[in-house]
Amino acid sequence: MSDVQTKKIRVLVVDDSAFARKVVRQVLERAGDIEVLDIARDGLEALEKIVALSPDVVTLDLMMPGLDGLAVLEALPPINPPRVVVVSSLGADTELGAAALAAGAIDLVEKPTTQATDRLYEVAERLLEGVRIAARAGSGTARARAVPIRVPEPSGRPQVDAVLIGASTGGPQALSRLLPLLPAEFPVPIAVVVHMPPGYTAALAGRLDAQCSLDVVEAHDGMVFVRGMIALAPPGAHFGLERASVGLRVRLDYHRAPGELHHPSVDAMFVSAAQVLGARAL
Template identity: 50%
Template structure:
């Protein structure tokens, strides 16, 4: 008989005493979680991380003395706790995106920035986020090599690939940022990206990636044209499909279908790409929880398209890529820092066919 699993040890960090009390209260209700202490600011948090060695830290971003981004930058390179960002409002969207790029596992939004009983509405979301984070693999920002942009890539005279479609979830902001930052400005096909993020954050994410990439990176909107060198990030809360509008390929946004676990859904993007371009799609599934993208991957492969997935060694959560690989749909499993090179090689090979 196996030994019972020990609770996830959590440190709560927030400059609001009331928020600390609420988070301690709601997390302590779970038998799977043990709140080991609270911290009032970033300096206090780093001291308690060093002595208590929690599994997970819930982290406010706007704090005196040392803010949340400072805590993430100062995390130990080995055995760092997983970080769940607890943000005050969508007004902190840029800070949240920066935190996710710096290695935070996920983010949840407080229902109010005020010290009111409404903060107890966080209960279910914060418990789920902590338990998800506890299962994730930590890749500290300090241990991640800088992105090296790809060398100029000559636009093939005849390129078979008409679309690069990427999907990701937990750990996806950093993974997508690294892939897009490593692609050249002369990238010969349009890119469509679905990432599971809270509503209100994808615009800030697209703007951040646009700053670090030589590509034109934009949040999706109806009718936005997909052109070579442009990467389109699906808007949180809306499915992204690719459709034909006359001679142009454009974005189409819709809340339907409603029954998908995620909106946007990687499956919806992949299926629309398979319908429109058939074999002329390169699909990529990056780190993420669950199996969103599996059904769409089946459609792509049935149409003759290629699928590559992120290797387990670099995934924060090896869920989405694993489901595709175990179904026998992946042409290759590639570590994240080799993904851009693999994409370029496959597009070049397709151009030669």
């Protein structure tokens, strides 16, 4: 077996709770493909050990005293940063989770509340899945510099009727960099399918809406799809389009075929747009 095949995922565990650090470390070390390099008790120690150890993946609690998890995400080195899996007691705070995803977190794993820390072992499989997903994600070589997008002066009707964007791992961060650059006069509506943990799409849409000149919304079935809008597919529904008397409408399909990996699916959105718009879809 080659070195590439046997290389373990190198992980740094960051949490201000001693019990949480212990459980996360035990869960990860029981997996044959993961090596826990060290632990960090707060954000400052985490950044120091990230520089010293260059881990592949960091499991990160968001709610820590002093330098919290969001501050750690924003302070990661710009060249080849580690991939981050948030392991935190978010509860109903989807805004905080969406902020972490937009700041570059690859995945979110819900940690039981401090009143039920013994239940940490119950999320073991989800934790291992998150670390492996993060390890497979490319870290990138450098963070992009924001450059405003200039839209040419219109010369008649646009050559396309809609722009479609598909984003997978790391998608929320990419969207938070790209979409705010689009001007209010962008000539066609934009549809987005992004793979992210369930329950955070609406919060991400709200966060992007506050940053963008265009209106960013979570799509709903039957909504009119018009210029000036960026519509994010909701969790559990394929995003489709249909022509109507008012122009274009969104059609959401909540049926999930056996064995289907992603719902919503980028491919399903592209197929629908090709059927409805043909060459006028970009």
